[in-house]
Every structure is written in structure tokens, then in C-alpha cells.
Amino acid sequence: MSLRWRASSKGNDFMRRGPAAHGPSCAKRLRESGAERGHSTDEIARAIQAHCSVSLLRARRLARGLTLAEAADQIRELVSDWDRAPRVTVEQLRLWETGGHQPLRTTVLVLAAFYGCSPGDLGLDESETVAEVVLRAEHRHRQSAEVIPTSAVGERIPTAAEHLSHRVDAARRAVDRTLASATVNSSQLDHIDEMVLWASQEYISTPPALMLTRLIDLLAEVEGLAACRQPAAVQVRLSELTAMLSTLTADALMKLGDLTRSRSWYATARTAADDSGNSELRARVRAQAAMLPFYYGPIANAVNLCREARVISSRAPTSATHAFAAAAEARALAKLGADAEARTALRYATNVFEQFGGTSADDAFAFPERRYLLYKSGTLTALGHTREARQVQEQALVLYQDKTGIDPALLRLEAAICYARDRSPDEACQLAGATFLRMDPAHRTPIVEERAREVVEVLPPAIRTSRAARELLEIIELPPSRM
Numbered sequence: 010m011s012l013r014w015r016a017s018s019k020g021n022d023f024m025r026r027g028p029a030a031h032g033p034s035c036a037k038r039l040r041e042s043g044a045e046r047g048h049s050t051d052e053i054a055r056a057i058q059a060h061c062s063v064s065l066l067r068a069r070r071l072a073r074g075l076t077l078a079e080a081a082d083q084i085r086e087l088v089s090d091w092d093r094a095p096r097v098t099v100e101q102l103r104l105w106e107t108g109g110h111q112p113l114r115t116t117v118l119v120l121a122a123f124y125g126c127s128p129g130d131l132g133l134d135e136s137e138t139v140a141e142v143v144l145r146a147e148h149r150h151r152q153s154a155e156v157i158p159t160s161a162v163g164e165r166i167p168t169a170a171e172h173l174s175h176r177v178d179a180a181r182r183a184v185d186r187t188l189a190s191a192t193v194n195s196s197q198l199d200h201i202d203e204m205v206l207w208a209s210q211e212y213i214s215t216p217p218a219l220m221l222t223r224l225i226d227l228l229a230e231v232e233g234l235a236a237c238r239q240p241a242a243v244q245v246r247l248s249e250l251t252a253m254l255s256t257l258t259a260d261a262l263m264k265l266g267d268l269t270r271s272r273s274w275y276a277t278a279r280t281a282a283d284d285s286g287n288s289e290l291r292a293r294v295r296a297q298a299a300m301l302p303f304y305y306g307p308i309a310n311a312v313n314l315c316r317e318a319r320v321i322s323s324r325a326p327t328s329a330t331h332a333f334a335a336a337a338e339a340r341a342l343a344k345l346g347a348d349a350e351a352r353t354a355l356r357y358a359t360n361v362f363e364q365f366g367g368t369s370a371d372d373a374f375a376f377p378e379r380r381y382l383l384y385k386s387g388t389l390t391a392l393g394h395t396r397e398a399r400q401v402q403e404q405a406l407v408l409y410q411d412k413t414g415i416d417p418a419l420l421r422l423e424a425a426i427c428y429a430r431d432r433s434p435d436e437a438c439q440l441a442g443a444t445f446l447r448m449d450p451a452h453r454t455p456i457v458e459e460r461a462r463e464v465v466e467v468l469p470p471a472i473r474t475s476r477a478a479r480e481l482l483e484i485i486e487l488p489p490s491r492m
Contacts, residue, residue, distance in 0.1 A: 035061055035196075036071040043072075051126065062195050062243060065132035067106035069124045077102055084123050095119055108237065198246050201231060205253055209372035213414050216451030217261040224258045245285050252281035252290055256297050257373060263301050264415075266455035271301055289330050292322035293374065296334040303341050304456055311341040327364040329376040335361050336384035343391035355388050379408035383416055386423050395427035402427075415452050418444050422460045429467045437464050438477035442484045461485050 036057050043053035050072050058068035070080050077099045084097045095116040104110040105120075112120065117133045124131060204227055212220055231254065235247040259274035275298040282294040296318035302310035315338035322331040339354035358381075367378045382405035389398035402420045409417045421444040428437035441464040448457065462485060465478045472478065 036063075036068075037074070040072055040074055051130065062240065064106050064108060065130065066120070069126070069131060070102075070106070073124075077106075080123075084119060087123055088119055197234065198243065201227070201234075201250055202246075204230075205250055206372065208257065209253070209374050212257055212261075212373040213371065215414075216449065217264040217454060218451065221258065221261045221265070224254055224261065228254045228258065245287075248281050248285035249287055249290055252278050252285060252294055253374065255281055256294050260297065260300065260373075263304070264454040264456055268301065268305055275301060288321055288324060289328060292318040292334060293330045295321070296330065296337050299337055299341065303337070303344065304459070308341055308345040312338060312345060315341060327361065329365060329368055332358065332361045332365045332381065333376045333384075336381055336388075340384050340387040340391070343388045348392055351388060351392060355385065358384070377408075379405050380416070382408070383420060386420055390423045390426055393430060395430050398427050399424055415448075415454070415457055418448050418452070418457060419460060422457070422464065425464045426467055429464050432469075434468050434472045434475060435477045437468070438475075438481040442481045445481075445484055458485055 039057050039060060040053055043056060048056075050069075054065065054068040054072035057063065057071050058065050061068070061071075063071070070077070073080075075083070081097050081099045081102050084102075088095070088097075095113065097116070097119070101110070101112075105112050105116075112133065117128045117131075120131055120133065121128050208220075208223060208227060211223070215223075228251070231247060231250050235244070235251065239247065255274050255278035259271045259278055262268075262271035262274060275294075278294045279291075279298065282291045285291075295314045299311040299314035299318070302308060302314070315334050318334035319331060319338065322328055322334060325331060335354065335358035339351055339358045342351035342354050345351075362378075362381050365376075367381065368375050370377060382401050386398055386401045386405060389395075389401060402424045405420055406417055409420075422441055425437045425441040425444070428434075428440065441461050445453065445457070445461050461481070465473055465481060468475075468478060
């Protein structure tokens with residue numbers, strides 16, 4: 010989130026920024042710095058346009074230190090005594106600067122006259138400036154006795170060479186205009202970067218139904234910016250932002266049990282990630298998408314997605330994404346029943362994680378030690394290595410804070426499964442029931458319910474109708490208001 014994945018002091022290893030961050034006074038600093046160095050207004054404007062990713066027209070205004078209102082007032086004053094002068098308002102000027110509308114030719118002449126430059130220097134359609142019109146009139150008066158090829162209205166007819174030169178210059182300016190027509194500046198992108206980082210941090214503890222509304226709002230904002238053609242660097246950041254938000258949306262829908270929509274959103278996330286060209290992001294989206302078939306089947310699809318993620322991220326074999334993909338693959342293989350492959354994959358994941366070293370980040374796209382231990386617990390539990398699994402679960406629970414979503418509950422439910430496998434049915438059902446009751450009702454999603462039911466399913470058939478097992482199933486079936 011297009012954005013660049015980047016390691017930041019705020020702990021998000023996967024957000025990516027473009028050029029250096031710009032604050033609101035960025036143009037002012039460039040203007041003052043340029044003035045101190047004796048740069049012309051044209052040079053300052055082009056520096057602002059290149060550095061701040063704004064249109065040439067906006068850069069011209071910023072180079073003069075004018076607000077939209079001030080520029081509109083001064084333009085209206087300039088043309089106050091002109092015949093048929095175009096109307097210029099703050100809103101029109103804003104739309105022209107952002108590419109929302111294109112000014113008419115007469116307005117282009119006014120803007121060129123106001124800024125004292127050619128239309129091409131404003132990134133607008135090639136046409137004559139006011140100065141050129143005046144100079145041509147004066148030239149006709151001075152050369153009235155000369156025989157010059159003219160059109161029916163008395164204008165000089167350009168030669169073939171001049172016509173070609175004009176087309177060449179017009180083509181170049183048209184390309185420049187397209188490249189400079191971004192409607193998104195770096196400040197807007199930085200703001201959205203921060204919002205996506207905030208969302209990924211809040212995602213850990215916020216119930217999925219509530220988080221879903223926030224994610225949709227953010228996606229609407231990003232989609233609105235991406236709807237217009239942007240320069241390549243901006244488009245990449247927007248694609249990355251879209252991939253990240255789509256992944257979180259798909260995950261929230263999966264937790265809520267809306268599998269059809271979750272699959273669709275994961276597909277959208279993969280498309281956006283592929284569009285960004287960011288290998289680590291492409292791998293991360295696929296590893297995350299493996300969670301859907303892991304919980305709801307078919308498990309083989311989860312294994313395939315994790316392996317695909319590992320291949321894509323193999324250029325950075327010690328990255329957080331590669332470690333995450335390896336650990337997720339080990340857990341999926343264990344659940345699939347491929348014990349030997351799962352043990353091999355777990356050893357590989359452990360080696361990758363030890364080289365990677367974990368991260369202190371606290372957001373949905375991070376892979377700290379506690380999340381690695383969560384996947385290791387799932388692998389060992391599925392393999393039936395209950396003693397080692399319980400040690401890992403205790404180690405992981407120490408690392409989880411109070412507000413960390415469903416992960417601690419999943420660890421405790423896996424501990425209950427281990428007790429069930431060790432033929433301690435009462436202890437298993439009591440732990441699972443207590444875990445379920447302690448959870449925020451908003452977090453009691455189908456994933457948690459199925460994991461709690463699994464405690465009963467792994468019990469020997471003769472014990473599944475015991476009192477403790479029946480009580481656990483009754484707890485799971487209770488409506489939230491009765492808990």
C-alpha cells in the first residue's frame with residue numbers, strides 16, 4: 010500500500026514509501042531555498058513539480074507562494090477589463106491543477122499571461138500565449154508592405170518545416186503533460202500510508218465486523234485516487250495499498266464465515282499485489298490467502314499457496330514473509346496428515362525464523378516471535394507432539410498482551426486439544442469452555458467455534474458424550490447475550 014514495503018520505526022515491515030516524506034510546508038521550503046540560490050520562478054516551479062509530484066500548473070502557483078483563493082483573485086483582477094474574459098473561480102482552478110477539468114483555450118491564454126510563461130510550461134494544451142498574439146499583430150503592422158503568404162483571414166501560413174516542428178513540440182508537451190497530470194501528491198499518499206499502518210495495527214485487536222467497515226472506507230478512498238491515471242511510482246504505491254487493504258478485508262470476511270466474499274477479496278488482493286510488482290508483497294498476500302483453505306479446506310490448496318509464496322520470496326530467504334510462508338506451510342502439511350513433510354517444513358521454518366530474528370512490530374503484517382510460536386504450536390498439535398506443543402503454547406502466551414485478538418484463544422484451545430489427545434477429557438473441555446466464555450463475543454467467530462468443537466472431536470468416541478463434552482458444546486451454542 011502504490012506504496013513501498015519498508016521497514017519503519019513504527020514497526021511495519023511491509024509498507025513502502027516513495028520519495029522522502031513531504032510535509033505541508035514542503036513547497037514553501039523549496040521556494041525559499043530556490044530564492045536564496047537565485048533561482049528563477051520557472052526553476053523553482055519545476056523543482057516543486059518534480060519533488061512534490063504535483064502538476065506544473067499547481068507548481069507555478071506554489072512557486073509564487075499563492076493560495077488558490079489568492080491566485081483566483083489576482084487572475085480575475087488581471088482580466089477585469091478584458092472583453093469576454095473567462096470566469097476563474099477557486100474550484101475551477103483547483104480542478105485545472107489536479108486534472109479534474111481541462112481549461113478552454115481562452116482560459117489557457119489567461120493562465121499563461123498570468124504566470125508569464127507558455128502553455129506548455131503549465132502542462133496545458135499547446136496554444137498561443139497572449140504575448141505571441143500581440144507580437145504577431147505588431148509584426149503584421151510593421152510588415153504590411155511585404156508580400157507574405159497568408160490565410161484568408163490574413164494570418165501567415167507556416168511552412169512545412171515549421172508545421173512539423175510545431176507538431177514535434179506539441180507531442181513532447183503532451184507527453185510531459187500526461188506524466189505531470191497526477192491528481193495525487195506525496196502528502197496524500199503519506200496520509201493513506203499512515204491510515205493503512207493504523208488499520209493493520211488495530212486489526213490485531215478489533216473485532217472483524219467492526220474492522221470491516223473501517224477497511225471498506227479506506228478502500229473507497231484508495232480506489233478513488235487510483236481511478237485516475239497516475240505516474241508509475243504513484244500507481245505502484247496505490248496498488249500496494251489496495252493489496253494490503255484487500256488482504257485485511259478478505260481475512261476479516263473469513264473470520265466472519267463469509268467464505269465466498271473472502272475468496273473474491275483474496276483474488277483482488279493478489280491482482281493488486283501482482284500489479285504492484287512488489288515480490289515480497291506478492292508472496293505475503295498468497296501466504297495470507299492460504300489461511301482460508303487451511304481453516305475451511307481443501308488443505309492441499311493451503312499447502313500450494315504457501316509453497317508459491319516461498320518461491321516468490323526466495324530472493325529474500327531471511328525475510329519476514331519467507332519465514333511466515335514456511336511456518337504456514339508446516340502447519341498446513343501437519344493438518345493434511347503429511348507428517349514427514351510437516352516435520353521437514355517445520356525445521357526449515359525454524360531455521361528461517363532464527364536467521365530472520367523476528368520483529369518487534371505490532372501489526373497484522375508483522376511476524377514477531379509470538380506469531381511464529383502460534384504456527385509452531387499448530388504444527389506440533391496436529392502432529393500429536395503434545396508435550397512439546399504445550400511448552401510452545403506457554404512460551405507464546407507470555408508474549409501476548411491483553412488486547413491481541415483471537416491468537417491467545419487459539420493457543421489455549423490448542424492446549425485443550427493436547428489435553429484431549431493425552432486422555433484428560435475433563436481438563437480439556439473445561440479449558441476450552443473457560444477460554445470461549447472469556448472471549449469478547451465479537452471475537453467468537455466461526456474459526457474459534459470450529460477450533461473449540463475440535464476439542465470434542467479428538468476425544469475417544471466413547472467420551473464424546475460425557476458430561477464435560479456436552480457442557481462444552483452447550484457453551485459453544487449459547488447466544489452471546491447468555492454468556
